[in-house]
Amino acid sequence: MSHPEVGERLASVKHVVLVLSGKGGVGKSSCTVQLALSLASRGHKVGVLDIDLCGPSIPRMLGLEGRPIHQASAGWVPVFADSDKRLACVSIGFLLPSKDSSVVWRGPRKNAMIKRFLADVYWGDLDYLLIDTPPGTSDEHLAVVEYLQEWNPDGAVIVTTPQAVALSDVKKEINFCTTVGLPLLGLIENMSGFVCPHCAECTNVFSTGGGEGLAKHMDIPFLGRAPIDPNLVMLLEQEDKTLVPNVNDPNAEQIKTASMVETYQHCELSKVFADITDKLELRLQEASK
Numbered sequence: 001m002s003h004p005e006v007g008e009r010l011a012s013v014k015h016v017v018l019v020l021s022g023k024g025g026v027g028k029s030s031c032t033v034q035l036a037l038s039l040a041s042r043g044h045k046v047g048v049l050d051i052d053l054c055g056p057s058i059p060r061m062l063g064l065e066g067r068p069i070h071q072a073s074a075g076w077v078p079v080f081a082d083s084d085k086r087l088a089c090v091s092i093g094f095l096l097p098s099k100d101s102s103v104v105w106r107g108p109r110k111n112a113m114i115k116r117f118l119a120d121v122y123w124g125d126l127d128y129l130l131i132d133t134p135p136g137t138s139d140e141h142l143a144v145v146e147y148l149q150e151w152n153p154d155g156a157v158i159v160t161t162p163q164a165v166a167l168s169d170v171k172k173e174i175n176f177c178t179t180v181g182l183p184l185l186g187l188i189e190n191m192s193g194f195v196c197p198h199c200a201e202c203t204n205v206f207s208t209g210g211g212e213g214l215a216k217h218m219d220i221p222f223l224g225r226a227p228i229d230p231n232l233v234m235l236l237e238q239e240d241k242t243l244v245p246n247v248n249d250p251n252a253e254q255i256k257t258a259s260m261v262e263t264y265q266h267c268e269l270s271k272v273f274a275d276i277t278d279k280l281e282l283r284l285q286e287a288s289k
């Protein structure tokens with residue numbers, strides 16, 4: 001079935017990237033947020049579409065909980081995470097009566113909502129649209145791939161952890177992409193080691209390198225390893241995203257910035273994601289040649 005309204009709506013978007021994981025809790029949403037912050041810090045215009053309809057976490061991570069999506073004549077207006085309007089977000093979380101409301105929908109209703117997100121949101125000109133998906137391969141994945149068919153999304157980034165690499169879930173996710181013809185842009189090994197908040201030394205709590213081995217084995221680019229960073233947890237949890245987290249000294253006066261895009265640049269993990277983002281951008285450039 002053809003979906004020309006999706007193609008028309010996304011004509012002003014340069015790149016569409018899906019973020020997937022085989023298992024829940026491996027850090028897919030936080031990696032999506034960090035890619036978005038990293039791209040926005042380079043001056044790109046970025047949209048984050050959260051299609052994890054049953055467990056939307058992006059509004060909380062970006063500090064946008066409780067903000068409404070407005071209906072304008074051009075379509076649904078996304079919620080912006082910064083005053084420069086470089087980082088826009090759309091999530092079912094903005095449409096629910098409260099943050100504790102749950103979505104218990106069957107496939108057809110979920111599909112209809114995803115189609116509305118793709119066809120009705122007025123993103124304006126975007127350099128990147130990052131789509132955060134639920135874990136595994138479910139109705140949401142099949143729907144988004146079907147609706148994007150004619151638009152040809154650039155591909156998928158897979159997020160895993162060193163422990164999850166051993167499970168077949170991540171291989172299933174990779175096979176899903178191959179089956180539906182979604183190019184694999186790369187794999188991120190998240191929670192790979194622990195950054196000490198005192199000396200910034202990285203300790204490998206569990207084994208690391210599994211993600212790189214798997215990427216090699218499955219012949220997909222390895223984008224990098226992101227360690228566990230307590231300051232990232234603090235930033236994602238705190239309400240005011242303009243305060244630079246400091247787990248070392250929670251009583252110290254926190255540095256204030258203009259936006260979360262800037263705050264994130266003070267986190268150790270932003271350096272790792274700058275490198276991951278370089279590789280992803282390079283991969284997208286190569287693929288579009």
Ligand SMILES: Nc1ncnc2c1ncn2[C@@H]1O[C@H](COP(=O)(O)OP(=O)(O)OP(=O)(O)O)[C@@H](O)[C@H]1O
Nearest residue numbers: 024025026027028029030135191227228229233236
């Ligand atoms: N590199 C990291 N350092 C510190 N904390 C992290 C890191 N990655 C993820 N986390 C934390 O782990 C928790 C789970 O992450 P997240 O919600 O991104 O996972 P997910 O894969 O999207 O989960 P699900 O799809 O099941 O909702 C969050 O509290 C997040 O802050």
Ligand code: SF4
Nearest residue numbers: 196197198199201203
């Ligand atoms: S890595 Fe951190 S916790 Fe371990 S010895 Fe160094 S300062 Fe202490």
